[in-house]
Each structure stands twice: as C-alpha cells, then as structure tokens.
Amino acid sequence: MSNAFYSVPTAVNEPIKSYAPGSPERIALLSVYKEMYAQKPIDIPMYIGSEKVRTSQKIAMAPPHDHKHVIGHFNRGDTGHVEKAIQSALEAKDAWSSLPWEHRASIFMKAAELLAGPFRDRMNAATMLAQSKNVMQAEIDAACEMIDFFRFNVYLMQEMYSNQPDSQPGIWNRMEYRPLEGFVFAISPFNFTSIAANLPAVAAMMGNTCVWKPSETQMYSAQVIMDLFHAAGLPEGVINLISVEGPVAGDVIFKHKEFAALHFTGSTSVFQQLWKKIGNNMEHYRVYPRIVGETGGKDFIMVHKSSDAAEVATALSRGSFEFQGQKCSAASRGYVPNNIWTEVKSILVEQVSSFKMGSPEDNTNFINAVIDERAFDKISAYITYCNDHKDAEIIVGGEFDKSQGYFISPTVVVTTDPKFRTMSEEIFGPVLTIYVYEADAFEETLDILDETSEYALTGSILSQDRYAIALATKKLENAAGNFYINDKCTGAVVGQQPFGGARGSGTNDKAGAAMNLLRWVQARTIKETFVPATDYPYPFLQK
Numbered sequence: 208m209s210n211a212f213y214s215v216p217t218a219v220n221e222p223i224k225s226y227a228p229g230s231p232e233r234i235a236l237l238s239v240y241k242e243m244y245a246q247k248p249i250d251i252p253m254y255i256g257s258e259k260v261r262t263s264q265k266i267a268m269a270p271p272h273d274h275k276h277v278i279g280h281f282n283r284g285d286t287g288h289v290e291k292a293i294q295s296a297l298e299a300k301d302a303w304s305s306l307p308w309e310h311r312a313s314i315f316m317k318a319a320e321l322l323a324g325p326f327r328d329r330m331n332a333a334t335m336l337a338q339s340k341n342v343m344q345a346e347i348d349a350a351c352e353m354i355d356f357f358r359f360n361v362y363l364m365q366e367m368y369s370n371q372p373d374s375q376p377g378i379w380n381r382m383e384y385r386p387l388e389g390f391v392f393a394i395s396p397f398n399f400t401s402i403a404a405n406l407p408a409v410a411a412m413m414g415n416t417c418v419w420k421p422s423e424t425q426m427y428s429a430q431v432i433m434d435l436f437h438a439a440g441l442p443e444g445v446i447n448l449i450s451v452e453g454p455v456a457g458d459v460i461f462k463h464k465e466f467a468a469l470h471f472t473g474s475t476s477v478f479q480q481l482w483k484k485i486g487n488n489m490e491h492y493r494v495y496p497r498i499v500g501e502t503g504g505k506d507f508i509m510v511h512k513s514s515d516a517a518e519v520a521t522a523l524s525r526g527s528f529e530f531q532g533q534k535c536s537a538a539s540r541g542y543v544p545n546n547i548w549t550e551v552k553s554i555l556v557e558q559v560s561s562f563k564m565g566s567p568e569d570n571t572n573f574i575n576a577v578i579d580e581r582a583f584d585k586i587s588a589y590i591t592y593c594n595d596h597k598d599a600e601i602i603v604g605g606e607f608d609k610s611q612g613y614f615i616s617p618t619v620v621v622t623t624d625p626k627f628r629t630m631s632e633e634i635f636g637p638v639l640t641i642y643v644y645e646a647d648a649f650e651e652t653l654d655i656l657d658e659t660s661e662y663a664l665t666g667s668i669l670s671q672d673r674y675a676i677a678l679a680t681k682k683l684e685n686a687a688g689n690f691y692i693n694d695k696c697t698g699a700v701v702g703q704q705p706f707g708g709a710r711g712s713g714t715n716d717k718a719g720a721a722m723n724l725l726r727w728v729q730a731r732t733i734k735e736t737f738v739p740a741t742d743y744p745y746p747f748l749q750k
C-alpha cells in the first residue's frame with residue numbers, strides 16, 4: 208500500500224526535431240518509412256480485451272499520395288464486435304479503476320518516453336505513409352503533440368486530485384475524483400494521430416475504460432498507438448479498438464445502459480447527429496452521459512490596414528496550406544484591406560506557386576495528398592464551383608489530379624461577396640478564399656466576419672495598430688476559441704494554447720487542459736464530523 212503523496216515530474220513540451228538534411232533523425236525516419244512502404248501488406252486486427260480479432264471483411268489501405276499501392280488491410284467488424292468491446296471495457300473496469308493513480312500515471316509517462324524514443328520513427332512514418340503528412344507535420348503531431356498530451360494530462364491529473372475543499376474546526380471535508388460509471392466511447396478523426404490517441408487515453412488515464420473507434424483512414428497509425436499503449440503496460444480491455452462503421456457502432460453503443468460518455472473529434476454534422484441520438488436514448492442510461500466534442504471550423508485571418516504585407520502573405524500561406532488545409536485550425540477565409548492587397552497578392556501568389564507537391568518521402572515537398580477520394584471529390588467540386596461563379600476568381604492553384612494520388616494544388620480564391628459559399632462552409636482542404644475590403648471599413652468587416660459562419664474555432668488578427676487589435680479582440684470574442692494576434696491561426700501547443708472552439712465548433716473543453724480532464728470524472732464530496740451531536744434541539748428553540 209502506498210503511504211506517501213507522490214508528485215509527478217513537471218510537464219515540459221517535447222522538443223521538435225529539425226530533420227535537416229544529413230541529420231540522424233532524417234536518415235532514421237526515412238529508412239523506416241521506406242521499410243514500411245515496401246513491406247508485405249500488414250493485417251490490422253481489432254483489439255478487444257486480450258483478443259486480436261480478424262474478420263472476413265478486409266478493407267485495403269493505401270497511401271493517399273500513391274493510392275494503387277496497398278500497404279495493408281484492416282478488419283471491419285459488426286455489431287457483435289461492438290457488443291464484445293463494451294463487455295470487455297466493463298469487465299476491465301473494476302481492476303483498472305481501483306489501481307492507485309500513480310500506476311495509471313506511470314503507464315502514460317512511460318508511453319510518452321517510449322514515443323520520444325523507440326516508437327518515434329514508427330509513429331511518424333505511419334502518419335506520413337497513410338495520412339500523407341510531410342516529415343514536419345508528422346513530427347509535430349504524431350510524436351510531439353501525443354507526447355505532450357500524455358505528460359501534461361498526467362501532471363494535470365495530479366493537480367486535480369490534490370485540489371481539496373476547506374474544512375472548519377471539528378470536521379474534515381474531502382473530495383474524490385472517481386471515474387464515470389459505465390464506459391466511455393471515443394470516436395476520432397483522420398487528421399491528427401495525436402488526437403486519435405488522446406481521445407481514449409485521457410479518459411483511461413482518469414480511471415475509465417473505453418471503446419475506441421478510429422477513422423478508417425487513420426487505422427494504420429491506430430495500430431501503432433495500440434502497440435505503444437501495450438508496450439507501456441496498459442492492461443488489456445482498458446482501451447478496446449474497434450474498426451466498425453460509425454453508424455453501426457453508434458446503434459449499439461448509444462442504446463447501452465452503461466454508456467457514460469462520448470469523446471468525439473470530427474465534423475460538426477456527425478457530432479450533431481450523435482448528440483441527437485444520445486438525447487433520444489436518454490431513458491436507457493444509468494447516468495446523464497457526458498458529451499465532449501471538438502468539431503469543424505471556418506478559421507479566419509483578419510488583416511488591418513496597418514499590417515506588413517509579407518507577414519500577412521506568410522500567415523495566409525502557412526496557415527492555410529500546411530497538411531493540405533486539413534487541420535481543423537487551418538485558415539480558410541481571409542479579410543484583407545485594399546490598401547495593401549496588391550502587395551499581399553503578389554507575395555502570396557509567389558509563395559504558393561513555389562510550393563512543391565508530391566510524396567512525403569521526398570522531404571522537399573511542402574504539400575502532399577488529401578486523405579482520400581471522397582475528400583478529393585468534395586474539395587475539387589468547391590474549386591469547380593468557384594471557377595463557375597462570377598463572384599469568385601482563382602488567383603493561384605485550381606488544378607487537381609487523382610491519377611496517382613489525391614493531389615489538389617493549393618488554391619487561393621478572391622471573392623467580391625463576403626458571404627460567398629467558400630467564405631462560410633468548411634471545405635477541409637487546400638482552398639483559401641479572400642475578401643478584399645475597403646481599408647476604412649475595418650469595424651464593419653469585423654461584424655461581417657463574426658456573422659458569416661456557424662463555426663468559432665480559430666482566428667487571427669494581424670495589425671500594427673494596438674487600438675485595432677483591442678477592437679478585434681473584443682468584437683470577435685465569440686468568433687474563435689483560439690485567437691491569435693499577429694500570427695497564423697494554426698499550431699496550438701499543448702500546455703501553452705489549450706485548444707478548442709465554441710458555437711458550431713464544439714463543446715470547447717480544451718484538449719490537454721484541466722477543463723477536459725474534469726469531464727472524465729465525477730466528484731464525490733465526503734464530510735466527516737469528529738464529535739457528532741447527541742440531541743436535536745438547536746439554541747434558537749430555547750425560550
């Protein structure tokens with residue numbers, strides 16, 4: 208039995224490796240990538256309790272930048288597998304939730320160290336290969352952000368447990384932070400390997416057991432995540448990975464009495480459907496389920512007339528096109544004043560035209576492929592829409608080709624209509640739309656920006672004028688959960704810029720922050736009285 212109050216090491220962000228030419232990390236990572244590309248196709252099972260489950264429904268996986276090259280299969284399951292996964296999570300619950308917290312902390316601290324060391328290349332290479340991220344995009348996501356999630360969440364867990372109520376003389380008040388009753392369902396998106404790992408991991412860290420359904424286009428790195436968890440000592444059954452179609456899994460899970468919480472990241476429309484399903488099934492549940500969702504965005508860069516043109520162009524080009532615009536935080540609408548537009552346009556077009564596009568295996572490629580054919584068709588349809596519309600002009604990009612991989616050139620559209628379709632709808636690809644406004648209409652343009660989309664995830668104000676910065680910060684206070692001043696609107700770092708949006712962008716529970724951890728516990732207050740009363744009359748009852 209432990210008889211001490213332990214403290215975990217202070218969390219620090221994992222340093223980002225440079226992968227400069229000739230560096231040992233570049234040589235090592237590219238060699239693992241090539242090995243994974245060329246190896247015999249792998250067969251990824253579902254992980255249910257102690258079983259690795261395979262089915263007759265094999266779904267092929269291929270790199271988005273090279274879609275005829277099969278790198279493996281995953282096994283699609285059915286409702287029976289969902290039921291087994293729930294059963295397994297429930298069976299694992301007692302032992303896991305009774306394990307002293309320092310052991311849960313150790314497992315995730317160990318996972319962070321394994322990922323910083325022996326697992327780093329494999330996790331990064333899997334993300335490059337199957338999600339088409341370049342070296343740097345893989346490194347900041349699959350290695351650094353995932354490590355940061357584990358380290359910071361462990362630290363925050365300890366802080367939460369040490370947060371105790373005051374006591375008056377003669378009594379002792381205490382607070383326990385118990386895991387939720389039942390199991391947690393984690394549903395993750397394709398675009399961040401770190402988010403995929405964090406959704407089930409943070410709930411498990413707080414003593415819950417989970418059913419995890421990754422995106423089908425992230426299954427390749429999902430297997431590396433399961434290997435990492437097991438190498439770190441996570442007991443079987445704590446996180447059960449199922450590869451079952453979303454609606455099939457949802458039909459079983461959202462009717463289950465022991466369903467305790469949904470931890471979701473993905474599109475707004477899917478999240479809204481799931482919320483409705485949960486609402487319609489309320490009478491089935493033992494508890495009111497927690498619903499935590501980070502969803503879509505229509506992220507903006509608002510530019511004031513005092514801004515420097517090169518800073519504006521660079522914020523737009525980096526903020527919009529890294530990882531092909533498939534970051535939930537990617538800038539996809541810009542508001543640029545007409546006094547600097549000619550200069551901004553010239554630098555922006557020059558920068559975007561110089562981007563190299565191709566496989567992540569070639570480190571000089573800044574842009575890779577979009578995730579799959581469905582995304583390619585959807586994004587290219589938006590480009591065609593812009594081409595067909597008199598209110599829009601494509602000033603760079605606009606080409607797309609899926610013969611070898613799902614490649615879409617980074618595209619900048621200029622519109623004369625601030626409410627144009629591509630100024631308000633999430634495209635989730637390399638398409639940026641810019642509205643050029645009258646330089647003196649800054650305040651009115653802030654109002655237009657605020658009203659134009661249903662989302663409120665990220666946004667930036669670029670300005671050299673402090674009054675303009677203050678005005679934008681106030682007027683746009685509900686337009687973004689992550690607001691940047693003189694920076695692009697992407698690149699949030701765990702522990703520094705807690706991430707999440709409001710309005711249609713989610714419940715804003717800030718992944719990697721204390722607010723998020725609180726969603727996975729239910730507190731029990733305990734009051735102990737040392738010398739209890741022995742008779743009922745209070746003094747006021749006396750004559």
Ligand code: NAD
Nearest residue numbers: 395396397421422453454457473474477501502503504535
């Ligand atoms: P998606 O909504 O298509 O899928 C997300 C997950 O939901 C996948 O695992 C999918 O299989 C599952 N799903 C789909 N329909 C379902 C259903 N009916 N029942 C149960 N599960 C279902 O999203 P995506 O294409 O994987 O990811 C891109 C989206 O995610 C974008 O909208 C992006 O903005 C958002 N995103 C948001 C954040 C954030 O922090 N706000 C982070 C990453 C991604």
